[in-house]
Amino acid sequence: MKTKKAKSPLLIISLLSLVIIIVSIFTFIPMQFGTTTYTGVWGAIGISSDVYGGMYAEYDITGDASKADITNSMGIIKKTLQEQGYESSSVYSIDGDKIRVEIGYPKSVTNSFSSAYSDLTSVASGALEFRSSSSSDYKAVTAKDHIKEVKVVDYQGSTYLSIVLNDAGTEQYKSICTASSSTTIYVYMGKNMQTSFSVPSSTTDYSQIQLSVSSYDSAKDFYYKAMYGSLSITLNSDTVVINTMTSTYSLGTKEGVSVLFYILIALIIAALVAGFIFLAIKYRIVAVLMLPLMLLNAIIACWIFAGVSIIEINITSLIAIILGISLVFTGAISYMERINNEYKQGKTIDASIEAGTKKARPAQIISSIIVVAMFAVFALLIKGEVASASLILVIFGFLNALTNIVLLPLFVNLYNKTNKNQGKPFGLKQEENINE
Numbered sequence: 001m002k003t004k005k006a007k008s009p010l011l012i013i014s015l016l017s018l019v020i021i022i023v024s025i026f027t028f029i030p031m032q033f034g035t036t037t038y039t040g041v042w043g044a045i046g047i048s049s050d051v052y053g054g055m056y057a058e059y060d061i062t063g064d065a066s067k068a069d070i071t072n073s074m075g076i077i078k079k080t081l082q083e084q085g086y087e088s089s090s091v092y093s094i095d096g097d098k099i100r101v102e103i104g105y106p107k108s109v110t111n112s113f114s115s116a117y118s119d120l121t122s123v124a125s126g127a128l129e130f131r132s133s134s135s136s137d138y139k140a141v142t143a144k145d146h147i148k149e150v151k152v153v154d155y156q157g158s159t160y161l162s163i164v165l166n167d168a169g170t171e172q173y174k175s176i177c178t179a180s181s182s183t184t185i186y187v188y189m190g191k192n193m194q195t196s197f198s199v200p201s202s203t204t205d206y207s208q209i210q211l212s213v214s215s216y217d218s219a220k221d222f223y224y225k226a227m228y229g230s231l232s233i234t235l236n237s238d239t240v241v242i243n244t245m246t247s248t249y250s251l252g253t254k255e256g257v258s259v260l261f262y263i264l265i266a267l268i269i270a271a272l273v274a275g276f277i278f279l280a281i282k283y284r285i286v287a288v289l290m291l292p293l294m295l296l297n298a299i300i301a302c303w304i305f306a307g308v309s310i311i312e313i314n315i316t317s318l319i320a321i322i323l324g325i326s327l328v329f330t331g332a333i334s335y336m337e338r339i340n341n342e343y344k345q346g347k348t349i350d351a352s353i354e355a356g357t358k359k360a361r362p363a364q365i366i367s368s369i370i371v372v373a374m375f376a377v378f379a380l381l382i383k384g385e386v387a388s389a390s391l392i393l394v395i396f397g398f399l400n401a402l403t404n405i406v407l408l409p410l411f412v413n414l415y416n417k418t419n420k421n422q423g424k425p426f427g428l429k430q431e432e433n434i435n436e
Contacts, residue, residue, distance in 0.1 A: 009414040017292035020299070027299050044306035048088035048314030048385075049104035049247060051261035055113075056102045057120040057242040058094070059235040069232035070096060077101060077123055079383075080227040084119055085309030087388045099235065102245065104312070117242060119224075124237040126190015128229025130163075130209065132176045134186045134193060141165065141173050141209075143230035150226045152219040159219045163209040163226070174206040187211075189229055190237060194222075264318040271322050275329035283336045284427040289411040290332060296407075297328060297399045304395055310379075312388045320389035324396025327371065331404035335360045336426070339412075343428045352423070353416055357409045364405045371397035 028040050048054070061070070074091045081089040081103060090102040101123060105116040128143035141147070146169025153160045165173055177183050183199045197211065213219040247261070272294065280287035301324075305311045339356030343349060372394050379390035412426075419425055 009417040020292045020296045041302045041306045046085050046312035047104045053246045054104035055116050056245045059099045060239045062234040062236045065233040073231040073233045087312040088314045124235040125225045128226050129188045131186040159213045161211040170207045271325045285425045316385040316389040320392040328400050331400045343423045349422045368401035
């Protein structure tokens with residue numbers, strides 16, 4: 001019976017580690033299932049054109065456009081692209097005659113090229129208008145002049161696109177709807193009619209327009225087009241040039257991943273190796289216990305990166321990952337140092353682990369809360385690359401808490417149930433003047 005008790009904690013650790021390894025295989029390794037190719041979680045994570053070759057588009061500006069109108073339109077394009085997940089997108093004017101947009105996208109996904117191409121095409125989809133007629137003689141509510149807000153709403157299982165009008169838009173829409181007893185509104189994007197709908201004669205509120213949409217994805221697609229349809233300038237949809245491009249920081253490379261990307265990935269690997277080496281030298285078995293935990297952290301982090309469109313792999317976010325990894329290892333070292341201090345005082349390893357865990361917990365909780373709260377504020381207040389990097393550090397704040405408040409203490413306690421050598425497996429020593 002004693003042998004079984006000694007082996008069972010190690011068996012638990014081994015089984016948990018095996019589960020983590022199996023999950024990591026399905027998370028990170030591309031696989032072929034019949035005719036379906038699974039690219040791993042990598043394929044769903046957004047990538048900036050700063051570190052990986054992306055796609056660009058150039059749009060001719062039609063008609064006269066003031067500098068203020070161009071600047072305002074560039075801001076709308078940038079904001080909308082960020083909402084679509086292109087956090088590091090670049091938007092700038094070329095001699096006041098063209099608008100150039102540069103984005104990155106994950107090339108390991110089968111349809112990512114077509115998705116990026118479609119998103120860039122939508123930028124020049126044309127002005128959004130709600131017309132009174134499909135002929136040339138019409139009155140219209142326009143996004144540029146009359147729409148205050150566009151939002152996607154889910155209500156009782158149905159999806160709607162809600163267009164909120166300003167005062168001028170409310171009056172214009174009312175005049176269109178009350179012109180006849182039976183009114184049909186025609187929705188246009190530039191020269192192309194998208195859909196039409198009838199306005200009930202019983203309508204009394206003309207301050208907003210509700211469009212029923214078949215699915216949430218369709219509603220979001222229309223929402224993005226509506227945002228582009230509110231530009232202060234007109235972009236020629238017939239002369240758009242869209243093509244692939246090398247990474248911004250290619251540093252001499254012609255295609256594919258930039259040298260800087262490789263450098264930052266090397267630094268991430270170096271941070272991981274340095275963390276494990278330090279633990280192995282100072283706390284021995286703890287380095288082994290941390291291996292499955294860091295693999296679990298990588299799995300959780302990558303799935304969140306893939307699921308949150310705001311997060312994009314760029315230079316700033318790669319630096320944030322390095323800081324996040326350092327945070328988790330620092331937390332583990334701090335936890336073990338608490339145990340070390342208790343053991344130096346002459347306590348048994350069991351008592352040292354119990355006391356050290358209790359004393360380390362408040363500091364771990366406070367540090368995790370500070371990291372999460374501080375960078376969550378940054379993510380809310382600042383857009384673009386900083387928002388992406390801030391969210392990554394928020395995630396690592398939670399991972400630090402999960403690892404060093406819950407999982408590492410669990411693994412240390414489980415291993416210690418089989419430990420007959422006091423502090424030796426953990427690399428701990430007591431003061432010479434204290435008898436064990």
